[in-house]
Amino acid sequence: MTKKAESMPLAPRFIMIGGFLGAGKTTAIARLANHYRSLGKRVVIVTNDQAADLVDTLLLRSHGFDVGEVAGSCFCCDFNGLTQAVESLGEAGRPDVILAEPVGSCTDLVATVIRPLEQIYQQPLQIAPYGVIIKPSHGFKILGEGGGGFSPKAEYIFRKQLEEADFVVLNRIDELSPERVAEIEGMLEREFPGIPVLRTSALTGDGFDELARQLENSVSPARRQMDVDYDTYAEGEAELGWLNAQAECDANQKVSLDQFLVGLIALLQGQLLAHQAEVAHLKAIVMADGIQGVANLISSQSKPVLSLPAGGQAKRFDVVVNARVGIAPERLEAIVRDAFMLVGEEFAVDCRVKTLQSFRPGRPVPTHRLVNDAASE
Numbered sequence: 001m002t003k004k005a006e007s008m009p010l011a012p013r014f015i016m017i018g019g020f021l022g023a024g025k026t027t028a029i030a031r032l033a034n035h036y037r038s039l040g041k042r043v044v045i046v047t048n049d050q051a052a053d054l055v056d057t058l059l060l061r062s063h064g065f066d067v068g069e070v071a072g073s074c075f076c077c078d079f080n081g082l083t084q085a086v087e088s089l090g091e092a093g094r095p096d097v098i099l100a101e102p103v104g105s106c107t108d109l110v111a112t113v114i115r116p117l118e119q120i121y122q123q124p125l126q127i128a129p130y131g132v133i134i135k136p137s138h139g140f141k142i143l144g145e146g147g148g149g150f151s152p153k154a155e156y157i158f159r160k161q162l163e164e165a166d167f168v169v170l171n172r173i174d175e176l177s178p179e180r181v182a183e184i185e186g187m188l189e190r191e192f193p194g195i196p197v198l199r200t201s202a203l204t205g206d207g208f209d210e211l212a213r214q215l216e217n218s219v220s221p222a223r224r225q226m227d228v229d230y231d232t233y234a235e236g237e238a239e240l241g242w243l244n245a246q247a248e249c250d251a252n253q254k255v256s257l258d259q260f261l262v263g264l265i266a267l268l269q270g271q272l273l274a275h276q277a278e279v280a281h282l283k284a285i286v287m288a289d290g291i292q293g294v295a296n297l298i299s300s301q302s303k304p305v306l307s308l309p310a311g312g313q314a315k316r317f318d319v320v321v322n323a324r325v326g327i328a329p330e331r332l333e334a335i336v337r338d339a340f341m342l343v344g345e346e347f348a349v350d351c352r353v354k355t356l357q358s359f360r361p362g363r364p365v366p367t368h369r370l371v372n373d374a375a376s377e
């Protein structure tokens with residue numbers, strides 16, 4: 001006991017940032033990673049997806065971060081994959097901070113990841129309070145009167161994510177008036193009374209000093225207990241078509257990588273709208289020699305955004321697309337293959353799809369599920 005307490009100050013801090021698809025987890029993690037790096041700390045990041053070829057991993061690596069990926073299963077269902085990734089990242093030097101991004105359609109992460117790290121994992125870690133990011137447009141749709149866009153089972157996952165948060169991070173305040181901020185905070189307080197809400201913009205950095213302070217707190221031993229109906233959770237996840245694809249592209253003339261990327265996302269958006277398929281998050285990264293660019297579409301109604309402009313041209317480049325959309329995976333695959341062909345015609349580029357995985361997420365079967373905190377047992 002004493003020995004563990006003595007070693008605590010040296011233990012890496014484990015910070016997991018959850019939240020629904022497209023809420024801003026990767027953007028927030030990149031900002032936090034820069035913050036800790038600027039303080040001279042060694043930072044590592046663990047990303048997670050149901051499949052390989054993850055845009056987030058490539059994006060975070062392009063910022064120079066040391067990133068390990070748990071691919072093929074979520075952290076909760078591959079707990080050992082998470083701890084192995086943490087250990088591999090530690091081989092190059094003990095990290096001070098481990099940032100982890102779970103899959104955006106996952107919930108019950110306190111019981112399946114945080115408590116097992118605290119109670120089962122043999123290596124000492126300082127576990128930060130668990131923050132869950134919320135995108136205001138999701139909040140208004142799901143917690144407000146209107147509804148729409150999401151199925152009740154997807155909404156169930158969204159609500160469960162918030163219910164288990166130690167604190168909620170209301171993101172994208174750069175786009176909200178003070179009245180709208182107050183309105184959504186009222187909705188959160190009504191449904192999740194007592195959970196602190198921080199206001200941030202992962203884009204501008206507003207609110208990140210407070211977020212960093214919050215993450216230094218210790219976790220309350222009386223963490224809430226949460227019941228989860230795994231049937232509803234599994235059915236909610238399975239409503240999504242999930243696709244990761246990678247293509248190699250060649251042209252005779254140099255093409256603007258940003259125009260190509262936005263063209264690709266816009267084509268996909270048009271096709272998905274025509275199928276009335278709700279986009280949860282569609283993102284693509286383009287990679288040429290030393291240049292990367294990322295474009296995102298965070299809902300069917302919004303505009304494609306270049307979150308990382310490539311700012312250059314190339315004749316040969318790779319593109320990775322990740323799509324999480326309310327549509328059958330076979331249909332999604334056909335749409336993505338068509339979009340590569342059409343954007344290729346538009347820009348006179350030959351795009352060959354090299355890898356493609358398209359599926360519905362399987363039922364979550366956690367490696368561990370601990371419902372009580374050791375301190376309260």
Ligand SMILES: Nc1nc2c(ncn2[C@@H]2O[C@H](COP(=O)(O)OP(=O)(O)OP(=O)(O)O)[C@@H](O)[C@H]2O)c(=O)[nH]1
Binds near residue numbers: 024204296
């Ligand atoms: N305006 C604005 N855009 C933001 C903010 N935070 C993130 N974004 C944008 O929102 C999009 C999605 O952000 P990500 O960080 O990729 O979201 P995510 O939660 O990691 O998404 P998944 O990993 O797919 O679940 C990107 O285009 C970001 O640039 C913000 O505070 N304000």
Ligand SMILES: [Mg+2]
Binds near residue numbers: 025027101
């Ligand atoms: Mg992400």
